[in-house]
Amino acid sequence: MKKNLFILLSCLAIYSCGNTQELSNNNPNFYDPSLNIYNPNNGASDISKRAVDGVRPKIVIKNTYLKVHKEVGVLIHDLFGELVSKVQSEPVNFDDVNSFSVSVHQAKLTMTGKDMDNLMKYFVLNYPGAPLKELKHTIKVGGRINIQGKMKQAGLDVPFEMEGPIRATPDGLMILDPDTVKTLGIPAKGLMDLLGIETQKLLNLNEQRGLKLVGNSILMFPSRLFPPPVMNGKVFRVETENDALHIYFDDGTKLKRPPLPVQEGLFKNYKHVYGGAVRMIGNETHENTNILMVDMNQSNPFEFYLSEYVNHTVAGQVNILGKNGALINYMPDYSDIPKRLGKIPKFDNIDDGLSNDKWRLNPESDPGLEKRKAWASQPVPQPINQYPR
Numbered sequence: 001m002k003k004n005l006f007i008l009l010s011c012l013a014i015y016s017c018g019n020t021q022e023l024s025n026n027n028p029n030f031y032d033p034s035l036n037i038y039n040p041n042n043g044a045s046d047i048s049k050r051a052v053d054g055v056r057p058k059i060v061i062k063n064t065y066l067k068v069h070k071e072v073g074v075l076i077h078d079l080f081g082e083l084v085s086k087v088q089s090e091p092v093n094f095d096d097v098n099s100f101s102v103s104v105h106q107a108k109l110t111m112t113g114k115d116m117d118n119l120m121k122y123f124v125l126n127y128p129g130a131p132l133k134e135l136k137h138t139i140k141v142g143g144r145i146n147i148q149g150k151m152k153q154a155g156l157d158v159p160f161e162m163e164g165p166i167r168a169t170p171d172g173l174m175i176l177d178p179d180t181v182k183t184l185g186i187p188a189k190g191l192m193d194l195l196g197i198e199t200q201k202l203l204n205l206n207e208q209r210g211l212k213l214v215g216n217s218i219l220m221f222p223s224r225l226f227p228p229p230v231m232n233g234k235v236f237r238v239e240t241e242n243d244a245l246h247i248y249f250d251d252g253t254k255l256k257r258p259p260l261p262v263q264e265g266l267f268k269n270y271k272h273v274y275g276g277a278v279r280m281i282g283n284e285t286h287e288n289t290n291i292l293m294v295d296m297n298q299s300n301p302f303e304f305y306l307s308e309y310v311n312h313t314v315a316g317q318v319n320i321l322g323k324n325g326a327l328i329n330y331m332p333d334y335s336d337i338p339k340r341l342g343k344i345p346k347f348d349n350i351d352d353g354l355s356n357d358k359w360r361l362n363p364e365s366d367p368g369l370e371k372r373k374a375w376a377s378q379p380v381p382q383p384i385n386q387y388p389r
Contacts, residue, residue, distance in 0.1 A: 044090040048285040056082040057092055057276035057289055058258050063269040067305040068227045071118045075301060079107035080257055091277035091285055097228040104233030107249040113137040123227055124209045143240050145176060158183055172234030174220040261292055261326035269295035269302035281310055290326040303333035315340035
């Protein structure tokens with residue numbers, strides 16, 4: 001009797017305080033997606049805008065662990081989609097991940113328990129007043145997930161545990177239906193049902209971060225679960241195995257995948273951007289884009305961090321194929337960038353004794369600076385009479 005009374009009082013205390021959290025996001029210690037601009041730069045120039053031809057760049061990603069935060073990532077086995085600029089008159093801008101989204105047509109993604117833990121810790125629940133913390137996800141066979149953590153109620157961090165099946169919804173979202181709930185290690189779901197208390201009345205989650213409580217279930221919005229760029233897609237199947245959540249996307253769009261600029265099957269870990277206009281590294285605008293970003297180490301998945309794509313490029317090697325200018329960017333994994341940055345290239349039959357200073361960028365070698373300094377003093381071009389009478 002005392003045990004049941006204790007559970008009752010705990011539930012009522014939780015219920016009475018469950019909707020008092022404020023979702024203010026003015027603290028710089030918390031993640032603010034509105035400030036998620038990795039490499040801010042000036043807006044698109046008129047020349048850059050003229051490269052826009054109305055074609056959406058297509059993107060294919062293979063065997064890539066895509067990091068969208070230093071601690072947050074997802075393994076992409078295969079993805080096919082299109083890049084969509086938020087401003088139709090401007091190219092897709094890799095320097096500003098808020099400026100475009102990814103329309104996912106077909107994909108298979110995998111997350112481990114640690115991936116899910118970090119996603120919740122560094123993004124989904126990283127805001128002032130978040131009611132949950134210290135979540136630990138255990139992914140089990142048979143489509144089940146166990147979640148343990150702490151929920152803030154009545155000024156206390158109350159340990160809880162829930163477990164249930166995860167599935168895709170008919171409208172392309174994901175939902176977890178807990179069939180076991182414990183607070184303070186004591187089964188609580190039966191008493192909550194008896195009292196008519198639903199989980200959604202206990203916790204005030206920020207739906208804009210991708211989670212919504214519906215009754216006792218947790219609804220997940222894939223397009224909001226990750227930091228930008230936004231990935232819009234429709235989940236049609238979810239599968240699990242030990243410590244692996246497999247998420248399958250298919251929005252019904254049937255488009256032909258773009259041909260690679262190299263022989264098919266030559267590489268297994270890569271990202272390919274094809275068609276349309278894309279801005280990269282601040283001042284580069286690609287028309288009829290054909291860029292293949294290849295993992296230098298094909299023995300394991302390509303660890304690629306979008307916010308470091310410039311350093312991925314600088315630490316790698318760029319080749320140009322054909323007169324149309326297809327680019328092949330050989331890139332190191334994110335964790336290998338530090339040991340490759342600043343590495344002196346070695347050429348046969350050239351003095352190997354050159355110092356590091358010889359390979360540093362000359363600050364005077366700046367076309368933009370030269371233009372600003374000398375443009376006013378340039379002579380005015382005169383028309384040439386090609387056909388004198």
